[in-house]
Amino acid sequence: MGRWEPNASGRLREAALELYVERGFDNTTVAEIADRAGLTARTFFRHFADKREVLFAGSNTLLERLRGALDEAPDVASPMEAAVAALGTASAELTQHRDYARRRQSVITANAELRERELVKMATLSTTITTSLGAKGVPEADAHMAAEVAIAVFRVAFERWLTDQPERPLTEVIDESLLHLRALAAPAP
Structure with a gap:
Protein backbone atom coordinates (compact mmCIF):
# COMPACT_ATOMS: atom_id res chain seq x y z
CA MET A 1 0.00 0.00 0.00
CA ALA A 49 -13.50 10.69 12.89
CA ASP A 50 -15.95 8.59 10.87
CA LYS A 51 -17.14 8.04 7.32
CA ARG A 52 -19.61 10.97 7.51
CA GLU A 53 -16.83 13.43 8.19
CA VAL A 54 -15.26 12.66 4.82
CA LEU A 55 -18.14 14.63 3.29
CA PHE A 56 -18.04 17.46 5.84
CA ALA A 57 -14.30 17.85 6.46
CA GLY A 58 -14.13 21.36 4.96
CA SER A 59 -16.78 22.83 7.28
CA ASN A 60 -14.31 24.52 9.66
CA THR A 61 -12.43 26.10 6.76
CA LEU A 62 -15.72 27.37 5.35
CA LEU A 63 -16.63 28.88 8.73
CA GLU A 64 -13.27 30.65 8.98
CA ARG A 65 -13.62 32.05 5.45
CA LEU A 66 -17.15 33.17 6.27
CA ARG A 67 -16.03 34.98 9.43
CA GLY A 68 -13.17 36.63 7.54
CA ALA A 69 -15.45 37.77 4.72
CA LEU A 70 -17.95 39.21 7.20
CA ASP A 71 -15.18 41.01 9.10
CA GLU A 72 -14.05 42.58 5.83
CA ALA A 73 -17.54 43.54 4.65
CA PRO A 74 -17.84 47.30 4.08
CA ASP A 75 -19.76 49.17 6.73
CA VAL A 76 -22.04 50.62 4.05
CA ALA A 77 -23.29 47.14 3.08
CA SER A 78 -26.68 46.17 4.45
CA PRO A 79 -26.68 43.14 6.78
CA MET A 80 -28.33 41.13 4.02
CA GLU A 81 -25.80 42.18 1.38
CA ALA A 82 -22.91 41.49 3.75
CA ALA A 83 -24.23 38.03 4.65
CA VAL A 84 -24.89 36.93 1.07
CA ALA A 85 -21.59 38.35 -0.19
CA ALA A 86 -19.71 36.63 2.63
CA LEU A 87 -21.31 33.29 1.75
CA GLY A 88 -20.29 33.83 -1.87
CA THR A 89 -16.72 34.70 -0.91
CA ALA A 90 -16.45 31.82 1.54
CA SER A 91 -17.70 29.28 -0.98
CA ALA A 92 -16.02 30.70 -4.11
CA GLU A 93 -13.50 27.85 -4.14
CA LEU A 94 -16.36 25.42 -4.84
CA THR A 95 -16.53 26.72 -8.41
CA GLN A 96 -13.32 24.80 -9.10
CA HIS A 97 -14.84 21.59 -7.72
CA ARG A 98 -18.30 21.50 -9.26
CA ASP A 99 -18.21 17.81 -10.22
CA TYR A 100 -17.13 16.84 -6.70
CA ALA A 101 -19.84 19.09 -5.21
CA ARG A 102 -22.47 17.55 -7.50
CA ARG A 103 -21.52 13.99 -6.56
CA ARG A 104 -21.28 14.91 -2.86
CA GLN A 105 -24.73 16.49 -2.95
CA SER A 106 -26.24 13.41 -4.62
CA VAL A 107 -24.88 11.24 -1.79
CA ILE A 108 -26.22 13.62 0.86
CA THR A 109 -29.64 13.86 -0.79
CA ALA A 110 -29.93 10.05 -0.85
CA ASN A 111 -29.30 9.61 2.89
CA ALA A 112 -31.45 11.00 5.75
CA GLU A 113 -28.57 10.99 8.25
CA LEU A 114 -26.40 13.02 5.88
CA ARG A 115 -29.23 15.45 5.09
CA GLU A 116 -29.57 16.04 8.82
CA ARG A 117 -25.81 16.66 9.12
CA GLU A 118 -26.02 19.13 6.21
CA LEU A 119 -28.84 20.98 8.00
CA VAL A 120 -26.66 21.21 11.12
CA LYS A 121 -23.89 22.67 8.97
CA MET A 122 -26.29 25.27 7.52
CA ALA A 123 -27.50 26.16 11.03
CA THR A 124 -23.89 26.63 12.12
CA LEU A 125 -23.27 28.93 9.16
CA SER A 126 -26.38 30.93 10.11
CA THR A 127 -25.21 31.24 13.72
CA THR A 128 -21.79 32.39 12.53
CA ILE A 129 -23.36 35.05 10.31
CA THR A 130 -25.66 36.20 13.12
CA THR A 131 -22.77 36.48 15.58
CA SER A 132 -20.50 38.28 13.11
CA LEU A 133 -23.19 40.77 12.13
CA GLY A 134 -23.96 41.34 15.81
CA ALA A 135 -20.29 42.13 16.42
CA LYS A 136 -20.61 44.81 13.71
CA GLY A 137 -23.47 46.42 15.64
CA VAL A 138 -26.45 44.89 13.82
CA PRO A 139 -29.35 44.28 16.25
CA GLU A 140 -29.70 40.56 17.04
CA ALA A 141 -33.14 40.10 15.45
CA ASP A 142 -31.96 41.81 12.25
CA ALA A 143 -28.73 39.83 12.19
CA HIS A 144 -30.65 36.58 12.65
CA MET A 145 -33.13 37.45 9.89
CA ALA A 146 -30.34 38.42 7.48
CA ALA A 147 -28.46 35.21 8.29
CA GLU A 148 -31.44 32.92 7.74
CA VAL A 149 -32.43 34.60 4.49
CA ALA A 150 -28.81 34.55 3.27
CA ILE A 151 -28.65 30.80 3.97
CA ALA A 152 -31.88 30.31 2.00
CA VAL A 153 -30.48 32.32 -0.92
CA PHE A 154 -27.26 30.31 -0.77
CA ARG A 155 -29.04 26.95 -0.71
CA VAL A 156 -31.26 27.81 -3.68
CA ALA A 157 -28.28 29.20 -5.61
CA PHE A 158 -26.16 26.15 -4.78
CA GLU A 159 -28.84 23.77 -6.08
CA ARG A 160 -29.17 25.81 -9.28
CA TRP A 161 -25.41 26.01 -9.72
CA LEU A 162 -25.07 22.23 -9.57
CA THR A 163 -27.42 21.81 -12.53
CA ASP A 164 -27.05 25.04 -14.52
CA GLN A 165 -25.73 24.80 -18.05
CA PRO A 166 -23.48 26.34 -19.15
CA GLU A 167 -21.35 26.21 -16.03
CA ARG A 168 -21.01 29.55 -14.24
CA PRO A 169 -19.21 30.65 -11.08
CA LEU A 170 -21.21 29.95 -7.91
CA THR A 171 -20.84 33.57 -6.83
CA GLU A 172 -22.61 34.68 -10.02
CA VAL A 173 -25.55 32.37 -9.30
CA ILE A 174 -25.69 33.60 -5.68
CA ASP A 175 -25.80 37.24 -6.81
CA GLU A 176 -28.50 36.42 -9.36
CA SER A 177 -30.54 34.61 -6.69
CA LEU A 178 -30.34 37.61 -4.36
CA LEU A 179 -31.59 39.87 -7.17
CA HIS A 180 -34.44 37.43 -7.76
CA LEU A 181 -35.33 37.53 -4.05
CA ARG A 182 -35.41 41.33 -4.17
CA ALA A 183 -37.77 41.16 -7.16
CA LEU A 184 -40.02 38.71 -5.29
CA ALA A 185 -40.10 41.00 -2.27
CA ALA A 186 -40.81 44.17 -4.22
CA PRO A 187 -44.33 45.57 -4.05
CA ALA A 188 -46.56 44.67 -6.99
CA PRO A 189 -46.87 47.53 -9.52
Whole structure:
Protein backbone atom coordinates (compact mmCIF):
# COMPACT_ATOMS: atom_id res chain seq x y z
CA MET A 1 0.00 0.00 0.00
CA GLY A 2 1.16 3.52 -0.79
CA ARG A 3 0.32 4.86 2.62
CA TRP A 4 3.23 7.31 2.63
CA GLU A 5 2.25 8.92 -0.64
CA PRO A 6 1.21 12.57 -0.36
CA ASN A 7 -2.36 13.84 0.00
CA ALA A 8 -3.78 10.93 1.98
CA SER A 9 -6.72 13.08 3.06
CA GLY A 10 -7.63 14.02 -0.51
CA ARG A 11 -7.26 10.45 -1.70
CA LEU A 12 -9.53 9.23 1.09
CA ARG A 13 -12.16 11.89 0.27
CA GLU A 14 -12.16 10.95 -3.41
CA ALA A 15 -12.22 7.20 -2.71
CA ALA A 16 -15.08 7.62 -0.24
CA LEU A 17 -17.13 9.70 -2.64
CA GLU A 18 -16.58 7.21 -5.47
CA LEU A 19 -17.74 4.35 -3.26
CA TYR A 20 -20.71 6.29 -1.86
CA VAL A 21 -21.88 7.02 -5.41
CA GLU A 22 -21.31 3.42 -6.55
CA ARG A 23 -22.65 1.53 -3.52
CA GLY A 24 -24.44 4.05 -1.34
CA PHE A 25 -23.27 5.59 1.91
CA ASP A 26 -24.69 2.86 4.16
CA ASN A 27 -23.17 0.06 2.06
CA THR A 28 -19.62 1.43 2.21
CA THR A 29 -17.16 0.65 5.01
CA VAL A 30 -14.13 2.56 6.23
CA ALA A 31 -11.96 -0.44 5.29
CA GLU A 32 -13.25 -0.26 1.70
CA ILE A 33 -12.57 3.47 1.53
CA ALA A 34 -9.03 3.03 2.81
CA ASP A 35 -8.40 0.14 0.45
CA ARG A 36 -9.67 2.13 -2.56
CA ALA A 37 -7.35 5.00 -1.56
CA GLY A 38 -4.40 2.61 -1.16
CA LEU A 39 -4.21 3.31 2.57
CA THR A 40 -5.05 1.60 5.83
CA ALA A 41 -8.12 2.04 8.00
CA ARG A 42 -5.79 3.35 10.69
CA THR A 43 -4.70 6.12 8.32
CA PHE A 44 -8.34 6.88 7.60
CA PHE A 45 -8.99 7.52 11.31
CA ARG A 46 -5.97 9.82 11.52
CA HIS A 47 -7.77 12.11 9.09
CA PHE A 48 -11.48 11.59 9.81
CA ALA A 49 -13.50 10.69 12.89
CA ASP A 50 -15.95 8.59 10.87
CA LYS A 51 -17.14 8.04 7.32
CA ARG A 52 -19.61 10.97 7.51
CA GLU A 53 -16.83 13.43 8.19
CA VAL A 54 -15.26 12.66 4.82
CA LEU A 55 -18.14 14.63 3.29
CA PHE A 56 -18.04 17.46 5.84
CA ALA A 57 -14.30 17.85 6.46
CA GLY A 58 -14.13 21.36 4.96
CA SER A 59 -16.78 22.83 7.28
CA ASN A 60 -14.31 24.52 9.66
CA THR A 61 -12.43 26.10 6.76
CA LEU A 62 -15.72 27.37 5.35
CA LEU A 63 -16.63 28.88 8.73
CA GLU A 64 -13.27 30.65 8.98
CA ARG A 65 -13.62 32.05 5.45
CA LEU A 66 -17.15 33.17 6.27
CA ARG A 67 -16.03 34.98 9.43
CA GLY A 68 -13.17 36.63 7.54
CA ALA A 69 -15.45 37.77 4.72
CA LEU A 70 -17.95 39.21 7.20
CA ASP A 71 -15.18 41.01 9.10
CA GLU A 72 -14.05 42.58 5.83
CA ALA A 73 -17.54 43.54 4.65
CA PRO A 74 -17.84 47.30 4.08
CA ASP A 75 -19.76 49.17 6.73
CA VAL A 76 -22.04 50.62 4.05
CA ALA A 77 -23.29 47.14 3.08
CA SER A 78 -26.68 46.17 4.45
CA PRO A 79 -26.68 43.14 6.78
CA MET A 80 -28.33 41.13 4.02
CA GLU A 81 -25.80 42.18 1.38
CA ALA A 82 -22.91 41.49 3.75
CA ALA A 83 -24.23 38.03 4.65
CA VAL A 84 -24.89 36.93 1.07
CA ALA A 85 -21.59 38.35 -0.19
CA ALA A 86 -19.71 36.63 2.63
CA LEU A 87 -21.31 33.29 1.75
CA GLY A 88 -20.29 33.83 -1.87
CA THR A 89 -16.72 34.70 -0.91
CA ALA A 90 -16.45 31.82 1.54
CA SER A 91 -17.70 29.28 -0.98
CA ALA A 92 -16.02 30.70 -4.11
CA GLU A 93 -13.50 27.85 -4.14
CA LEU A 94 -16.36 25.42 -4.84
CA THR A 95 -16.53 26.72 -8.41
CA GLN A 96 -13.32 24.80 -9.10
CA HIS A 97 -14.84 21.59 -7.72
CA ARG A 98 -18.30 21.50 -9.26
CA ASP A 99 -18.21 17.81 -10.22
CA TYR A 100 -17.13 16.84 -6.70
CA ALA A 101 -19.84 19.09 -5.21
CA ARG A 102 -22.47 17.55 -7.50
CA ARG A 103 -21.52 13.99 -6.56
CA ARG A 104 -21.28 14.91 -2.86
CA GLN A 105 -24.73 16.49 -2.95
CA SER A 106 -26.24 13.41 -4.62
CA VAL A 107 -24.88 11.24 -1.79
CA ILE A 108 -26.22 13.62 0.86
CA THR A 109 -29.64 13.86 -0.79
CA ALA A 110 -29.93 10.05 -0.85
CA ASN A 111 -29.30 9.61 2.89
CA ALA A 112 -31.45 11.00 5.75
CA GLU A 113 -28.57 10.99 8.25
CA LEU A 114 -26.40 13.02 5.88
CA ARG A 115 -29.23 15.45 5.09
CA GLU A 116 -29.57 16.04 8.82
CA ARG A 117 -25.81 16.66 9.12
CA GLU A 118 -26.02 19.13 6.21
CA LEU A 119 -28.84 20.98 8.00
CA VAL A 120 -26.66 21.21 11.12
CA LYS A 121 -23.89 22.67 8.97
CA MET A 122 -26.29 25.27 7.52
CA ALA A 123 -27.50 26.16 11.03
CA THR A 124 -23.89 26.63 12.12
CA LEU A 125 -23.27 28.93 9.16
CA SER A 126 -26.38 30.93 10.11
CA THR A 127 -25.21 31.24 13.72
CA THR A 128 -21.79 32.39 12.53
CA ILE A 129 -23.36 35.05 10.31
CA THR A 130 -25.66 36.20 13.12
CA THR A 131 -22.77 36.48 15.58
CA SER A 132 -20.50 38.28 13.11
CA LEU A 133 -23.19 40.77 12.13
CA GLY A 134 -23.96 41.34 15.81
CA ALA A 135 -20.29 42.13 16.42
CA LYS A 136 -20.61 44.81 13.71
CA GLY A 137 -23.47 46.42 15.64
CA VAL A 138 -26.45 44.89 13.82
CA PRO A 139 -29.35 44.28 16.25
CA GLU A 140 -29.70 40.56 17.04
CA ALA A 141 -33.14 40.10 15.45
CA ASP A 142 -31.96 41.81 12.25
CA ALA A 143 -28.73 39.83 12.19
CA HIS A 144 -30.65 36.58 12.65
CA MET A 145 -33.13 37.45 9.89
CA ALA A 146 -30.34 38.42 7.48
CA ALA A 147 -28.46 35.21 8.29
CA GLU A 148 -31.44 32.92 7.74
CA VAL A 149 -32.43 34.60 4.49
CA ALA A 150 -28.81 34.55 3.27
CA ILE A 151 -28.65 30.80 3.97
CA ALA A 152 -31.88 30.31 2.00
CA VAL A 153 -30.48 32.32 -0.92
CA PHE A 154 -27.26 30.31 -0.77
CA ARG A 155 -29.04 26.95 -0.71
CA VAL A 156 -31.26 27.81 -3.68
CA ALA A 157 -28.28 29.20 -5.61
CA PHE A 158 -26.16 26.15 -4.78
CA GLU A 159 -28.84 23.77 -6.08
CA ARG A 160 -29.17 25.81 -9.28
CA TRP A 161 -25.41 26.01 -9.72
CA LEU A 162 -25.07 22.23 -9.57
CA THR A 163 -27.42 21.81 -12.53
CA ASP A 164 -27.05 25.04 -14.52
CA GLN A 165 -25.73 24.80 -18.05
CA PRO A 166 -23.48 26.34 -19.15
CA GLU A 167 -21.35 26.21 -16.03
CA ARG A 168 -21.01 29.55 -14.24
CA PRO A 169 -19.21 30.65 -11.08
CA LEU A 170 -21.21 29.95 -7.91
CA THR A 171 -20.84 33.57 -6.83
CA GLU A 172 -22.61 34.68 -10.02
CA VAL A 173 -25.55 32.37 -9.30
CA ILE A 174 -25.69 33.60 -5.68
CA ASP A 175 -25.80 37.24 -6.81
CA GLU A 176 -28.50 36.42 -9.36
CA SER A 177 -30.54 34.61 -6.69
CA LEU A 178 -30.34 37.61 -4.36
CA LEU A 179 -31.59 39.87 -7.17
CA HIS A 180 -34.44 37.43 -7.76
CA LEU A 181 -35.33 37.53 -4.05
CA ARG A 182 -35.41 41.33 -4.17
CA ALA A 183 -37.77 41.16 -7.16
CA LEU A 184 -40.02 38.71 -5.29
CA ALA A 185 -40.10 41.00 -2.27
CA ALA A 186 -40.81 44.17 -4.22
CA PRO A 187 -44.33 45.57 -4.05
CA ALA A 188 -46.56 44.67 -6.99
CA PRO A 189 -46.87 47.53 -9.52
